[in-house]
Amino acid sequence: LLIGAREDDDAAVWKAEPGLVVGTTDTMVEGTDFRSDWPGLTLRLLGRRLMSINLSDLAAMGAQPRHALISLCLPGALSMADVTELYRGISERAQQFECTIAGGDLSATTGPLTLTAALYGVIRPGTRPMRRLGARPGWALAVTGVIGRAAAGRVWRRRGQTPRTPAERRWIMAQLDPAPRVEAGQILSESGIRVAGDISDGLYREIERLLEREGLGAMLDADRLPLDADIRRGHPDAWSSRLMESEDYELICAASPAALRSAGQRLKRRYGLTLTIIGEVTREPGIRARVDGRLRPITSHGYEHFR
Amino acid sequence: LLIGAREDDDAAVWKAEPGLVVGTTDTMVEGTDFRSDWPGLTLRLLGRRLMSINLSDLAAMGAQPRHALISLCLPGALSMADVTELYRGISERAQQFECTIAGGDLSATTGPLTLTAALYGVIRPGTRPMRRLGARPGWALAVTGVIGRAAAGRVWRRRGQTPRTPAERRWIMAQLDPAPRVEAGQILSESGIRVAGDISDGLYREIERLLEREGLGAMLDADRLPLDADIRRGHPDAWSSRLMESEDYELICAASPAALRSAGQRLKRRYGLTLTIIGEVTREPGIRARVDGRLRPITSHGYEHFR
Numbered sequence: 001l002l003i004g005a006r007e008d009d010d011a012a013v014w015k016a017e018p019g020l021v022v023g024t025t026d027t028m029v030e031g032t033d034f035r036s037d038w039p040g041l042t043l044r045l046l047g048r049r050l051m052s053i054n055l056s057d058l059a060a061m062g063a064q065p066r067h068a069l070i071s072l073c074l075p076g077a078l079s080m081a082d083v084t085e086l087y088r089g090i091s092e093r094a095q096q097f098e099c100t101i102a103g104g105d106l107s108a109t110t111g112p113l114t115l116t117a118a119l120y121g122v123i124r125p126g127t128r129p130m131r132r133l134g135a136r137p138g139w140a141l142a143v144t145g146v147i148g149r150a151a152a153g154r155v156w157r158r159r160g161q162t163p164r165t166p167a168e169r170r171w172i173m174a175q176l177d178p179a180p181r182v183e184a185g186q187i188l189s190e191s192g193i194r195v196a197g198d199i200s201d202g203l204y205r206e207i208e209r210l211l212e213r214e215g216l217g218a219m220l221d222a223d224r225l226p227l228d229a230d231i232r233r234g235h236p237d238a239w240s241s242r243l244m245e246s247e248d249y250e251l252i253c254a255a256s257p258a259a260l261r262s263a264g265q266r267l268k269r270r271y272g273l274t275l276t277i278i279g280e281v282t283r284e285p286g287i288r289a290r291v292d293g294r295l296r297p298i299t300s301h302g303y304e305h306f307r
Numbered sequence: 308l309l310i311g312a313r314e315d316d317d318a319a320v321w322k323a324e325p326g327l328v329v330g331t332t333d334t335m336v337e338g339t340d341f342r343s344d345w346p347g348l349t350l351r352l353l354g355r356r357l358m359s360i361n362l363s364d365l366a367a368m369g370a371q372p373r374h375a376l377i378s379l380c381l382p383g384a385l386s387m388a389d390v391t392e393l394y395r396g397i398s399e400r401a402q403q404f405e406c407t408i409a410g411g412d413l414s415a416t417t418g419p420l421t422l423t424a425a426l427y428g429v430i431r432p433g434t435r436p437m438r439r440l441g442a443r444p445g446w447a448l449a450v451t452g453v454i455g456r457a458a459a460g461r462v463w464r465r466r467g468q469t470p471r472t473p474a475e476r477r478w479i480m481a482q483l484d485p486a487p488r489v490e491a492g493q494i495l496s497e498s499g500i501r502v503a504g505d506i507s508d509g510l511y512r513e514i515e516r517l518l519e520r521e522g523l524g525a526m527l528d529a530d531r532l533p534l535d536a537d538i539r540r541g542h543p544d545a546w547s548s549r550l551m552e553s554e555d556y557e558l559i560c561a562a563s564p565a566a567l568r569s570a571g572q573r574l575k576r577r578y579g580l581t582l583t584i585i586g587e588v589t590r591e592p593g594i595r596a597r598v599d600g601r602l603r604p605i606t607s608h609g610y611e612h613f614r
Contacts, residue, residue, distance in 0.1 A: 011331035024318035025376035029416045069332035069425045111418010118425030
């Protein structure tokens with residue numbers, strides 16, 4: 001329930017709900033996080049993307065989004081129609097996940113378009129947020145949905161060609177308009193999964209985040225990676241570096257194989273999404289993969305945000 | 308109670324408190340909201356200012372700050388020591404008001420330094436947030452503390468001279484390092500004041516915000532404005548445009564004269580701050596002032612943020 005709004009007040013007011021609150025913020029800077037000359041990237045898609053990157057952070061913890069605060073820094077070249085398109089995308093994605101746009105701030109900038117959202121979500125009373133910490137050796141790793149599309153989309157975008165097949169359009173959209181796995185995160189959390197992350201910085205980078213601090217490693221099974229079928233057909237080596245960097249907005253989680261199977265059934269039944277076991281957590285640090293029966297260390301990794 | 312932190316997770320987790328939540332976000336862009344060549348403006352002061360502008364929004368509603376999410380977009384020229392100084396200022400101001408830095412995001416930018424904070428505060432159960440709406444004709448208008456210092460500081464800064472007297476140093480610091488009236492906002496709210504705003508965009512602009520939408524106006528009494536004593540001595544006409552634009556981080560509120568007197572006594576006793584009645588709310592729109600017994604319309608106004 002949103003009580004106040006920016007028009008009248010300096011801040012938004014809403015009623016607190018019992019339980020735990022999750023807060024997150026992410027910024028997109030033109031030139032760093034996106035380029036306005038990406039073919040097909042409209043301001044509406046950019047607005048959707050701003051929400052998606054933040055919603056994906058909430059999804060990874062199993063939170064239900066509630067309220068967003070938006071701060072836009074706009075170069076002078078942007079028209080009011082442009083800003084309206086941006087907001088249209090922002091509110092579309094927000095509405096889709098029952099998140100209110102509680103308030104915001106508009107600034108002029110002499111620099112690149114800079115978009116920030118701060119999201120505030122809730123954890124259902126009685127459940128705990130999923131965390132990056134707590135994985136154990138012998139547990140399995142599993143990812144939601146299908147991976148590789150965002151990487152394929154990036155390749156297509158770079159070529160600058162018009163997508164013709166349904167697969168090509170799917171890849172382009174996976175890259176331009178990723179959909180956060182908000183419902184999936186909640187279902188995983190309700191199923192008792194405790195360790196999860198989102199792979200929007202790439203599968204490799206996220207596995208590293210889940211395991212490195214624990215001093216653990218991973219053994220992946222290349223044949224089990226849930227690749228987009230058209231990618232697997234077209235690129236038999238697609239599991240390698242490019243896939244590891246693919247910025248798909250899927251979730252990865254770690255738990256006992258039995259817990260993952262049970263969560264997977266629930267996810268399939270309630271949300272129609274697969275949860276695929278892709279490997280296991282090992283005592284030995286580092287990420288390796290079984291490819292055609294041979295062990296290979298994986299060294300490439302996803303895009304690491306500046307920090 | 309802050310449970311998670313950015314290092315491990317994509318988001319921060321905290322325990323909800325009963326009552327109302329206030330959320331606000333404000334961004335500072337180099338070149339628009341500040342200039343890095345302002346004499347005396349360090350990165351530490353800039354960090355404090357980022358928090359202060361957001362804390363002032365919470366103060367205006369009578370909220371107690373709780374958690375902040377910080378997003379910094381940094382030009383390549385900034386060193387790690389610079390970023391540390393920024394954070395030092397941010398956390399100093401946060402700690403002063405018992406606000407945790409719950410999480411954040413760092414981005415690289417090819418443009419100007421761009422700093423965003425999103426703050427979450429709570430309204431004490433049983434009390435309501437102060438709003439900009441609801442003023443009535445016949446009510447009085449009152450401001451906390453002393454006004455005019457920020458404008459005087461801006462004049463000094465533009466001259467580029469080194470401040471020598473205590474008054475000059477006070478003015479410079481009012482401009483460089485404004486202190487949000489967080490405690491005062493809570494005391495006003497607890498005293499039953501329902502209509503308030505902060506005058507960090509200037510007294511004129513805020514009076515307009517409080518009254519224009521209600522179709523009301525204000526009659527100010529220039530002799531009653533609580534000017535800094537050294538400004539009044541030095542500039543007998545200081546009540547005029549410059550004062551109206553002074554970006555002092557004080558609060559203005561509207562209520563019956565009796566309610567304001569009672570709130571003022573409480574503010575003085577508990578926080579040592581004066582609350583000065585500066586005029587009244589009129590049915591007639593527009594802002595006018597009584598100066599030396601003559602009525603004058605006021606047309607100048609504070610800095611209006613780009614929107």
